[in-house]
Structures are given as structure tokens and as C-alpha cells.
Amino acid sequence: GSPQGSVSGSPITAAADPANVGTAAIAPPAVNDIYDANLLNKIEIRFTSATQFDVFDVTQGTTLASGMSYTSGGNITYNGWTTQITDDPGPPSSTPQAGDIFQIKNDGDAFQIMNNQGGIGDNRNALELVKLETKQQLMGGNNYRGVYSQMIAEVGAQGRRVENTLVSQEALLEQSTLTRESISGVNLDEEAANLVRFQQAYEAAAQIIQTSNALFSTLLEAVKG
Numbered sequence: 001g002s003p004q005g006s007v008s009g010s011p012i013t014a015a016a017d018p019a020n021v022g023t024a025a026i027a028p029p030a031v032n033d034i035y036d037a038n039l040l041n042k043i044e045i046r047f048t049s050a051t052q053f054d055v056f057d058v059t060q061g062t063t064l065a066s067g068m069s070y071t072s073g074g075n076i077t078y079n080g081w082t083t084q085i086t087d088d089p090g091p092p093s094s095t096p097q098a099g100d101i102f103q104i105k106n107d108g109d110a111f112q113i114m115n116n117q118g119g120i121g122d123n124r125n126a127l128e129l130v131k132l133e134t135k136q137q138l139m140g141g142n143n144y145r146g147v148y149s150q151m152i153a154e155v156g157a158q159g160r161r162v163e164n165t166l167v168s169q170e171a172l173l174e175q176s177t178l179t180r181e182s183i184s185g186v187n188l189d190e191e192a193a194n195l196v197r198f199q200q201a202y203e204a205a206a207q208i209i210q211t212s213n214a215l216f217s218t219l220l221e222a223v224k225g
Contacts, residue, residue, distance in 0.1 A: 011040060014083055022047075022097035023088035024072075029081040036080025043078060045085065047096040070096065 011034075014026045031039070041059035047070065048054060055064040055078055064078055072087040072095070088094040134143050142150070 012081055020097070022050075023094040024085055024096045025088065027084045027086070029083040031081055032077065033080035038079040039081065041079055045076065047098060049098045050095045053096070 011031065012029050014029050016024070016026055026045075033039070038057070038060070041057050043064070044056045044058055046054045046056060048067075051070050053068050053070055054066040055068065055076075056062070057064055057079075068076075070085070073084050075082050075084060085096065087096075132143075133145050
């Protein structure tokens with residue numbers, strides 16, 4: 001991973017104190033509010049008996065709750081996270097026990113909630129991202145995969161419609177151009193042939209005039225003589 005840690009891991013993790021007498025387990029905490037200012041504070045859940053616990057903020061040195069009733073598997077929510085502590089089903093079964101020694105010298109089983117620096121040993125964020133592929137939360141209950149498939153199909157259909165429209169418009173343009181040329185267009189080959197014909201007629205007429213002038217001059221000379 002990078003020096004900043006892995007984004008695939010949750011920012012917080014949980015662990016049972018190795019000195020616990022009971023073998024109850026704590027679940028990885030789920031982040032409810034990433035903007036909670038105390039999210040990354042180190043927390044201890046200290047059992048004072050098999051049925052009660054206190055919650056202590058080690059980072060700030062304050063007690064968040066005391067004398068809380070314990071229910072196996074019940075939600076425990078503080079500082080923008082939620083976790084559960086469950087009894088060990090055994091055999092033999094075991095619940096949290098009082099009388100254990102903890103990091104800060106208190107008695108009773110302890111469970112720690114702490115900053116998971118670097119996201120080590122935790123891929124819950126990555127798993128949540130994978131779930132988004134099939135989680136129905138978009139556009140009327142569709143998931144990302146369904147929406148993406150619909151988008152691809154719609155883009156393809158729209159592209160085909162545009163292509164068909166282009167072909168028909170090009171055909172219409174060609175037909176309109178031919179119609180215009182048939183009505184008012186100029187055939188250059190035909191006009192060139194006419195120009196040659198008119199030029200030849202002009203030259204022939206000029207020759208006739210020249211010959212007529214010569215004959216007329218000859219007649220005048222004959223009359224004078």
C-alpha cells in the first residue's frame with residue numbers, strides 16, 4: 001500500500017484485550033458518520049460485570065457511559081461507529097467477565113476501539129464497494145450493473161437512430177440537388193457545343209458579308225467604266 005495506507009480498509013478497528021478472562025468477541029465496527037470529530041479516538045469498553053459495562057474515551061480521558069446493560073449481539077454506538085459484542089457459544093459458553101486487568105489498570109473485560117492506521121488487515125471498504133455492483137439503489141431500484149447496461153443499450157439505439165437519420169438526409173439532399181439542376185442548372189458541355197456552333201455561324205456570316213462587299217465593289221467599278 002501507499003504511505004497513507006490502504007483505502008480498502010476501515011479507518012477504525014476493534015480488538016479484545018489479550019488479558020480478558022471471558023472469550024466474548026467484538027465485531028469490526030461499522031462507520032456511521034465519517035464526519036464525527038471523535039471517530040478516530042481510542043475507546044475502551046470495560047465490563048464491570050457479566051451484565052454491565054462502561055465506555056471510556058482513552059484519547060480524551062473521559063467516560064462516555066457507565067453502568068450500561070450488556071446484551072449479547074446488541075448494538076453499541078458511540079463517536080460515529082457501531083459495533084457488537086457477542087458471547088462465545090462454546091462449548092463451554094462464555095460471557096464477558098469481571099476481574100480482568102486492562103491497559104489502564106481497571107478491572108473487567110475490555111474491548112478497544114481504535115484508529116486503524118493504514119487500514120491494516122481490513123478490507124471492509126473494498127467489500128462495501130463490491131456490494132454496490134448489485135445493490136439496488138439507483139433509478140427506481142436498479143443497481144449499478146443494470147443502469148450501466150441500460151445506458152449502453154440506450155446509447156447504441158440512439159446512435160443507430162442518428163445514423164439512419166443521416167443516411168436519409170443525405171439521400172434527400174442528393175435528390176434535391178438533382179431536381180434543382182434539372183430545372184435551373186447549366187450543362188457546361190452543352191453550352192460549350194452551342195458556343196462553338198454560334199462562333200462558326202458568325203464566321204460564316206462574316207465571310208458572306210465580305211464576299212458581298214467585294215461583289216458590290218466590282219459592280220460599281222463596272223458601271224463607272
